[in-house]
Amino acid sequence: MEFQSDFLIIGSGIAGLSFALKAATLGTVTMVTKKSQADTATNLAQGGIAAVLAAGDSFELHIEDTLRSGAGICRSEIVRLVVENGPERIRELIELGVAFKHGEQGKDKLDLAREGGHSARRIAHAFDLTGREIERCLLLSAAKNPRISIRENHCAIDLLLASKAGLGPAGEQDRCLGAYVLDNHTGEIHTFQAKTTVLCTGGCGKVYLYSTNPDIATGDGVAMAYRAGAKVANLEFVQFHPTCLYDPKAKNFLISEAVRGEGGRLIDRHGRPFMTKYDPAGDLATRDIVARAIDSELKASGDDSVFLDITHKSADFVRRRFPNIYQTCLAYGIDITRAPIPVVPAAHYMCGGVLTDDRGRTSIPGLYALGETACTGLHGGNRLASNSLLEAVVFAHLAFCQCQADWPGIGASPHPRVPAWSPGQAARIEECVLISHNWDQIRRLMWNYVGIVRSEKRLSLVHERLLPIISEVRQHYQDYLLTPDLIELRNIATLAELIVTSARLRRESRGLHYIVDYPAANDREWKKYIVLRQRHPHEFLPVN
Ligand SMILES: Cc1cc2nc3c(=O)[nH]c(=O)nc-3n(C[C@H](O)[C@H](O)[C@H](O)COP(=O)(O)OP(=O)(O)OC[C@H]3O[C@@H](n4cnc5c(N)ncnc54)[C@H](O)[C@@H]3O)c2cc1C
Structure with missing residues (x-):
């Protein structure tokens, strides 16, 4: 079937x-989302959203903190744009009904938290369920808007390009006209046409064996954009959270840094503490240092996990201070008042993505990218905590302003005729193990070879090992009728290839990219983004 609307938005997270809520003032909006509408990273966000809201805080301080965290390669004009837009966007969220926690002082004062890397209290939050509150409120507003329709269990496969529809040449002049989308329940593939298409598909944590991300995070937006010829950048910068519960049944449960803050100690399988070997701050070292230390211990020992031990504190204190962690671990058979918690670092956030300008426009006309899928230049080489929800709301607004300015021309243009999806000779897949095995291979390879600490040797080995898997996946894609698992497998294979390619090109250590062969940053040669584009040589984009 064919569906037409003014805007097609792929993804139902904060971005x-x-x-959608703004675009609906211009025209009709269709959102497709590949599971249920709240299956998003947004819904899991705990800490909150950063903005300059306190009397003693300033834009200059927030800008400085973001630049410092970004390891010298943030785009400073984007940092300023996002930071200065922050307070207004938070006010809009409050007007929509987001119930941020208020302080003791009264109703008009938010209770602002402070997080690592921030020099002031500036995190608006709803206890440790901020994302859930934002998602709840945005979904409620969207449901009330007659111009917005949300289609759950619809998985976008590929972007629809004018050149592929025989409506113009490929290359710089090509235009995005929407997307082909699988209805997960019926197996039908529909054409969703739109005058403007917006990728809001979140991150790619599931490329790695261990991740804090929800299952939807398979980098689909980046993979689709790359296949369509858009520029993608900075994909070597993957942020890892140091302590995620290690249990085969617990998919993505974070053990908060506050456990270490309250005296929790990281120990190996024999009960030996190890953090002071790596940093004088020991267990209280920063996230990237702790993640690297755990990685090094696991590589040396071959163990599956290290352990976080808080048993020396009274059971009563632990239960009161960490009720959620206590209950969740107990559900997996671990009483944290009596036994150490098995933990591993886990892939948490994708700093790179589809390269955009200061309005969220990608290099393909008609296509925007927002939220974690985009690489706007805000995060540089390392994201500052709570800046990602902020980036998503600010760029949603900036993209809307651009669409509003373009609307007199774009809104009046008719939808062209486009071809329906053709399955070719594809047949139903009888052996799903073909898909699950490749999934597992890629995620394990990425974890072991392209994780927190990299080396040239491992990067070149993983490249060799990925190539046959990638060509096998391409063959599956030709041979079999599409399923959500096959679509995602194809996308994680693409992301794995892009991350490895970018990591091999950056011959220095900077921010989240640490490579033992080049342990220091090299500002003279490497203050630039690595930009990849299908069928084009890689480019370097200098940053100021
Ligand atoms: C555990 C956890 C805690 C976090 N805590 C914080 C925090 O405190 N503060 C902060 O700023 N950030 C935090 N982050 C990061 C932040 O939550 C995300 O970066 C942000 O929510 C991303 O929003 P988004 O709208 O870009 O994507 P998401 O919220 O991930 O939404 C992506 C959407 O795209 C859909 N989708 C994907 N592929 C397809 C496809 N092919 N077809 C159709 N739909 C598709 C998904 O189904 C989903 O609806 C945290 C992340 C995690 C995982």
């Missing part, structure tokens, strides 16, 4: 919903 997609924030843009």
Whole structure:
């Protein structure tokens, strides 16, 4: 079937919903989302959203903190744009009904938290369920808007390009006209046409064996954009959270840094503490240092996990201070008042993505990218905590302003005729193990070879090992009728290839990219982004 609307938004997290609510003032909006509408990273966000809201804080301080965290390669004009837009966007969220926690002082004062890397209290939050509150409120507003329709269990496969529809040449002049989308329940593939298409598909944590991300995070937006010829950048910068519960049944449960803050100690399988070997601050070292230390211990020992031990504190204190962690671990058979918690670092956030300008426009006309899928230049080589929700709401607004300015021309243009999806000779897959095995291979390879600490040797080995898997996946894609698992497998294979390629090109250590062969940053040669584009040589984009 064919569906037409003014806007097609792929993804129903904070980026997609924030843009949808504004775009609906211009025209009709269709959102497709590949599971249920709240299956998003947004819904899991705990800490909050950063903005300059306190009397003693300033834009200059927030800008400085973001630049410092970004390891010298943030785009400073984007940092300023996002930071200065922050307070207004938070006010909009409050007007929509987001119940941020208020302080003791009264109703008009938010209770602002402070997080690592921030020099002031500036995190608006709803206890440790901030994302859930934002998602709830945005979904409620979207449901009330007659111009917005949300289609759950619809998985976008590929972007629809004018050149592929025989409506113009490929290359710089090509235009995005929407996307082909699988209805997960019926197996039908529909054409969703739109005058403007917006990728809001979140991150790619599931490329790695261990991740804090929800299952939807398979880098689909980046993979689709790359296949369509868009520029993608900075994909070597993957942020890892140091302590995620290690249990085969617990998919993505974070053990908060506050456990170490309250005296929790990292120990190996024999009960030996190890953090002071790596940093004088010991267990209280920063996230990237702790993640690297755990990685090094696991590589040396071959163990599956290290352990976080808080048993020396009274059971009563632990239960009161960490009720959620206590209950969740107990559900997996671990009483944290009596036994150490098995933990591993886990892939948490993708700092790179589809390269955009200061309005969220990608290098393909008609296509925007927002939220974690985009590489706007805000995060540089390392994201500052709580800046990602902020980036999503600010860029949703900036993209809307651009669409509003373009609307007199774009809104009036008719939808062209486009071809329906053709399955070719594809047949139903009888052996799903073909898909699950490749999934597992890629995620394990990425974890072991392209994780927190990299080396030239491992990067070149993983490249060799990925190539046959990638060609096998391409063959599956030709041979079999599409399923959500096959679509995601194809996308994680693409992301794995892009991350490895970018990591091999950057011959220095900077921010989240640490490579033992080049342990220091090299500002003279490497203050630039690595930009990849299918069928084009890689480019370097200098940053100021
Ligand atoms: C555990 C956890 C805690 C976090 N805590 C914080 C925090 O405190 N503060 C902060 O700023 N950031 C935090 N982050 C990061 C932040 O939550 C995310 O970066 C942000 O929510 C991303 O929003 P988004 O709208 O870009 O994507 P998401 O919220 O991930 O939404 C992506 C959407 O795209 C859809 N989608 C994906 N592929 C397809 C496809 N092919 N077809 C159709 N739909 C598709 C998904 O189904 C989903 O609806 C945290 C992340 C995690 C995982």
